[in-house]
Amino acid sequence: MLDIGEKMTNKERELVLLNKIRSGDKSAYMELIQPYTERLLRKAIAMTKNDDDAEDVLQDALISGFRSIGNFRADSGVYTWLYRIVINKSKDFLLKTKNRGEKPISEGEYLILDERMGYEKKLELNDESDYLIKKINLLDDVFKQVIELRYFEEMSYAEIATVLECNIGTVKSRLFKAKEILKHMILNDEKGEK
Numbered sequence: 026m027l028d029i030g031e032k033m034t035n036k037e038r039e040l041v042l043l044n045k046i047r048s049g050d051k052s053a054y055m056e057l058i059q060p061y062t063e064r065l066l067r068k069a070i071a072m073t074k075n076d077d078d079a080e081d082v083l084q085d086a087l088i089s090g091f092r093s094i095g096n097f098r099a100d101s102g103v104y105t106w107l108y109r110i111v112i113n114k115s116k117d118f119l120l121k122t123k124n125r126g127e128k129p130i131s132e133g134e135y136l137i138l139d140e141r142m143g144y145e146k147k148l149e150l151n152d153e154s155d156y157l158i159k160k161i162n163l164l165d166d167v168f169k170q171v172i173e174l175r176y177f178e179e180m181s182y183a184e185i186a187t188v189l190e191c192n193i194g195t196v197k198s199r200l201f202k203a204k205e206i207l208k209h210m211i212l213n214d215e216k217g218e219k
Contacts, residue, residue: 039103061104065111072115086114101187109188168203
């Protein structure tokens, strides 16, 4: 583990570990990624809709990250960079699955999970929160992604733009549109006021 006498910011911690990795300390990579693995696994599960497949995707993504760590420029945070790799590996996996003719679980069977909540807390969600998450899951992927990244992953607009490989204006536009669609869905539902 990183031995520090004073508190470091996450960015400083990442830079120290990146320097260790680039100096040949391969164990520093495990320390670098450790705080993010659970959140990255949840993203892989959300995309593949299968725990075992998600673990394989995550392992593949982390190996790819290790192999390409020398190319990481630190323009964005390590989590954002790894998150993008997990998305790409998940998409690759889903494409391979589709080409093999396997049938994925239907979209309605999966919910966005907030990494801050354990399984027990998820079960304790009140009806309104559960209702909203179900509505979010009905959004097209492009809108669901920005909602998830902004409100569940708590990423900045710049980080979201990096993950989605678009500009900040596009992120803001998609987020606005996603909220508008949600508002209309709720108002037109029996739970909303017309």
